[in-house]
Amino acid sequence: MTEDNQTNDLPQQDNDTPASDGKKQYRRGIKSFVIRAGRLTKGQEGALERQWPTMGMELEDGPIDPQQVFGRDSHVVLEIGYGMGQSLVQMAQAAPEKDFIGVEVHLPGVGSLLHHAEEAGVTNLRTYKDDAIEVLKLIPDNSLDTVQLFFPDPWHKKKHHKRRIVNAEFAQTLRRVLKPGGIFHMATDWEPYSEHMLEVMDAAEGYENIAGKGQCVDRPEHRPYTKFEKRGENKGHGVWDIMYKKIT
Template sequence: MGQYKNQAEAEAAGVYISKVKSYVKREGRLTKAQGRALEQFWPTMGIDYQPELLDLSTVFGRTAPVVLEIGFGMGKSLVEMAEAAPEQDFIGIEVHRPGVGACLAEAGERNLTNLRAMEHDAVEVLKNMIPDGSLSRLQLFFPDPWHKKRHHKRRIVQPEFAELVRQKLCIGGHFHMATDWEQYAEHMAEVMNAAQGYSNTAAEGDYVPRPDYRPITKFETRGQKLGHGVWDLIYERTK
């Protein structure tokens, strides 16, 4: 950042500062089914990025608790959660286009009306499109752990991100993280325990049992058979 104290100050001076990305953009190849799903369902289930706040009641045609998931992969778990909770509305953000296509294909097949998808950088979406105090839950399941020490700065769970999430959650809303990397789980707990305006919902220690609403993925089941652990952390916005 050099002589500038923060990103906003640099931008005000007309200086571009490259941002550290918490993900790697992987285009991948769309299958024909994924391509068709994008064409067919994006007009009704997709949200295009634009730097202005969404009216969530207009997006879904009703007022209901909104759950936002960052990095939904191929979307299977997100679709299952949306189908199991028709009284809630779900927004999924993913930068991998084939994953977006797969999610829309499955959601469309199940005729879901309470799910919307976005293909964009999640931090920019949160900052520019999600109204403060509008989310009942934000989900971050199995983000890239960036396990090499020199890459730890790329981990999405950092103090600035925790504060951004807090602003977007309603009072009493939950920030739910899950990871299969113990060191990343420890990092998440360290960041969140120091963050203002949150309370850890764990009865003891830092971690909670997997809630029923979070489906177990094939990847997770395979890992459990190999003896790999999974750590869930849920923090409630208190102020």
């Protein structure tokens, strides 16, 4: 479950620039992901064909109301960068009283999610195949109970740190869409990135670390224990879970 990132290392600004016809053109900011090549399996391709009409969501559809999307007023979880989707499907299956929206840019991952959701009979799950920053623009203020970001790309090299998705601006974007008391839950297996997350979020206005400033939480039971995580632990890697609550 990693965010992928763009191959262009040149900073890009979000400035609005007038075009020759007088209309504004919008430059995209620095990406935290890169679209990696990958072929769809037959199972993924079939799941996309069958499930996308009911479970897929498009940027072109515009702003959403989670209550209308799912047809009920429920606890709504947004997961950014769900990878191949197994753990998100497990969470949706384990909590049918909640509703889940996933965001993933990698098409085989989306196909995998839909395949697993179909096999599990999960209906409380929707997905975008888009940049999470663009998706967040469509989410109403104070409408999400939880935002999950598990094992994002840590961008190990210092020159790439600007690509890390967890930054001051991102924190305030999530603050807008989270309900009062809503939770931003991060997990990483790269300790320097956990320190970065803590530094950014402890300084972010409107949040409180539920474990105390600079502290991590024990892995919560609702986050599935994945093969990816087990492989890392077998190699001596740690995993750090970090949770912040929106207080204002």
